[in-house]
Amino acid sequence: MASLELGNVSIRSYAFEIVSKEIKLELLPLLSSSSSSSSSSPSSSSREGPIVDLQKVFRSFTFNTICQITFGLDPDQNPNNNLSEFAAAFDLASRLSAERALTPSPLIWKIKRLLNIGSEKQLKQAIKIINVLANEIIANRISRNRLNLLSRFMASNDEPAFLRDIIVNFTLAGRDSVASALTTFFWLVARNPGVDSAIVAESDRVMGASEKTASALSLPYTLEMPYLTASLYESMRLYPPVQFDSKHSLTDDVLPDGTVVRRGSRVTYHPYAMGRMGHVWGQDCLEFRPERWLVNGKFESPVCPFKYPVFQAGVRVCLGKEMALMEMKCVAVAVIRGFEIGLVYDDYSSSVPKFDPGLTATLRGGLPVILKTRKRSN
Numbered sequence: 001m002a003s004l005e006l007g008n009v010s011i012r013s014y015a016f017e018i019v020s021k022e023i024k025l026e027l028l029p030l031l032s033s034s035s036s037s038s039s040s041s042p043s044s045s046s047r048e049g050p051i052v053d054l055q056k057v058f059r060s061f062t063f064n065t066i067c068q069i070t071f072g073l074d075p076d077q078n079p080n081n082n083l084s085e086f087a088a089a090f091d092l093a094s095r096l097s098a099e100r101a102l103t104p105s106p107l108i109w110k111i112k113r114l115l116n117i118g119s120e121k122q123l124k125q126a127i128k129i130i131n132v133l134a135n136e137i138i139a140n141r142i143s144r145n146r147l148n149l150l151s152r153f154m155a156s157n158d159e160p161a162f163l164r165d166i167i168v169n170f171t172l173a174g175r176d177s178v179a180s181a182l183t184t185f186f187w188l189v190a191r192n193p194g195v196d197s198a199i200v201a202e203s204d205r206v207m208g209a210s211e212k213t214a215s216a217l218s219l220p221y222t223l224e225m226p227y228l229t230a231s232l233y234e235s236m237r238l239y240p241p242v243q244f245d246s247k248h249s250l251t252d253d254v255l256p257d258g259t260v261v262r263r264g265s266r267v268t269y270h271p272y273a274m275g276r277m278g279h280v281w282g283q284d285c286l287e288f289r290p291e292r293w294l295v296n297g298k299f300e301s302p303v304c305p306f307k308y309p310v311f312q313a314g315v316r317v318c319l320g321k322e323m324a325l326m327e328m329k330c331v332a333v334a335v336i337r338g339f340e341i342g343l344v345y346d347d348y349s350s351s352v353p354k355f356d357p358g359l360t361a362t363l364r365g366g367l368p369v370i371l372k373t374r375k376r377s378n
């Protein structure tokens with residue numbers, strides 16, 4: 001049912017309307033107010049000007065968009081509706097769940113859960129807050145328009161537990177993943193001026209060099225940018241938002257290569273490691289090279305999704321993949337056309353970034369940058 005809803009043309013264009021509105025009215029004005037005008041190349045003066053944490057900006061942006069797409073509520077327009085508490089509880093629950101995996105034995109967190117102490121007590125409280133707020137959203141029938149996902153699901157099933165799961169799962173799936181992908185994408189683009197210039201050149205060719213970025217955004221434009229698409233796939237190859245993912249076997253099973261999996265076993269696949277394997281991606285697998293996805297200038301997605309399991313593969317593949325790519329393309333093109341991005345810290349410019357524990361990849365310390373308004377011909 002969820003796949004039918006997300007594939008629906010009207011939900012896709014509704015999502016695009018929300019994303020482009022948020023870019024135009026919130027994201028670009030926010031970034032503009034924190035940028036200075038460009039005098040020369042970004043590298044020559046990249047350490048001067050106000051500092052913006054792009055990771056924080058993207059997390060707020062994706063929370064705002066997913067709340068509107070999922071249940072028709074704009075957190076910016078509803079300052080008293082506890083949505084910031086909702087977001088904080090999500091963050092806490094996500095971190096604490098991931099920290100379970102860091103304990104030397106699962107017995108430790110299981111005992112804490114049994115005794116309702118420490119991190120397990122906090123996790124229980126965070127989940128309770130999420131459930132209470134999700135129930136409030138449903139009870140108040142906040143979704144007044146018929147276009148958002150909650151309204152569509154309500155039309156066929158108004159059981160509260162089902163609707164609560166829709167709110168929680170879609171918010172969780174659609175917020176941090178896209179913010180994470182955008183953050184590492186901009187980290188890579190800032191370190192690779194050639195990629196930055198190629199995206200500007202491609203967008204100028206498709207949208208026109210003197211167009212006002214935000215008002216020029218349109219769905220067909222994003223489809224006509226193979227280099228941008230390749231850059232996003234390439235950045236998620238190196239920095240997948242879901243770095244690894246585990247499954248638990250309910251019964252004895254055998255994997256396609258003959259590996260026997262006993263009932264109760266945990267099997268983990270690791271997109272982060274797979275993106276760094278020479279025998280999968282070639283000897284230059286550690287390089288950020290969008291061109292590897294292009295054949296005669298056209299974008300070629302991997303023949304086998306199991307080679308690139310960033311969105312998982314098979315029957316439980318991510319249902320929001322196309323929506324996520326649309327959102328990322330729109331943000332990427334609007335921000336890159338609008339600004340030159342300079343990284344603040346040397347360690348960010350030179351080394352592999354460090355991540356906080358969490359269900360989705362989050363850069364430790366955020367992504368502090370300095371923005372300069374990009375000069376464009378008019």
Ligand code: HEM
Nearest residue numbers: 173174177178181241242245310311312316318319320324
């Ligand atoms: C770059 C962004 C995204 C990435 C990398 C991503 C990745 C993934 C992955 C790896 C899974 C499998 C999780 C598992 O089964 O353990 C998944 C599932 C899912 N994703 Fe995404 N996702 C992204 C964005 C989105 C968005 C924007 C939405 C919705 C608006 C979404 C909706 C879903 C749903 C509903 C599932 C569950 C599918 C099922 O269990 O059948 N995702 N995603």
